Amino acid sequence: MADETLDASGLNCPLPILKTKKALSKMDAGKILDVISTDAGSVKDIEAFCNQTGNKLISTVEEGGKYVFTIEKV
Amino acid sequence: MSDDNKMTIIATKGTFDWAFPPFIIASTGVAMDKEVTIFFTFYGLNLLLKDTSKLKVSPIGNPAMPMKMPFGPKWLQKIDFGPKIPNVLWNIPGAESLVTWLMQKTMAKHGVAKLDELRSMCQEFDVKFIACEMTVELFGYDREDFVDGVEFAGAAMYFDEAAGGDHHLYM
Structure with missing residues (x-):
């Protein structure tokens, strides 16, 4: 089960990556992030x-x- | 951060369409732990202006640009009007604004980031922006015309930024 979920649906390159980076930077090591993308x-x-x-x-x-x-x- | 993680981009184009590649590559680079510097020179300085609304797509001298409608029935959206419209028509006042508006609509529909949003993200991620001082003076800009956080320097500083890096792009 993910600790955090990021919904990047409807967004195009490079936004899913940028938002993933931002989300991960707020999390502690070992935590799990789910990224949803279209x-x-x-x-x-x-x-x-x-x-x-x-x-x-x-x-x-x-x-x-x-x-x-x-x-x-990590 | 080690030097081999450095990346630089020289941004030289100042039209709305060509404003995107430097900011897309730079923001992605920092997101992937690169240390990125963009050196803006000549028309690339437009990309640093506080007001980016003057940036337009030029339909003239842009022969490979597809021109498709961002709305309407599917068959209409598939037509590439680029080769069908005589170049002379693009000289009509307002043509650039119309084409720019259509491109902005198309981008919004496809979930592409807005130019200002992409630039802010670069700054938030600490992409270093350097404006070429020589061209700032050449084109009669004031430092206040540009967004905060821009450094002003010359070609030598570009080399200092590029030293040791392994990704250097000219755009």
């Missing part, structure tokens, strides 16, 4: 973001054009 580009982008920042992408789930990314803050 931007198809965010699938690769969230993965790249986690690669570069060291945050852990636990899962990516797609359901009816919505993507839910579960990220653990």
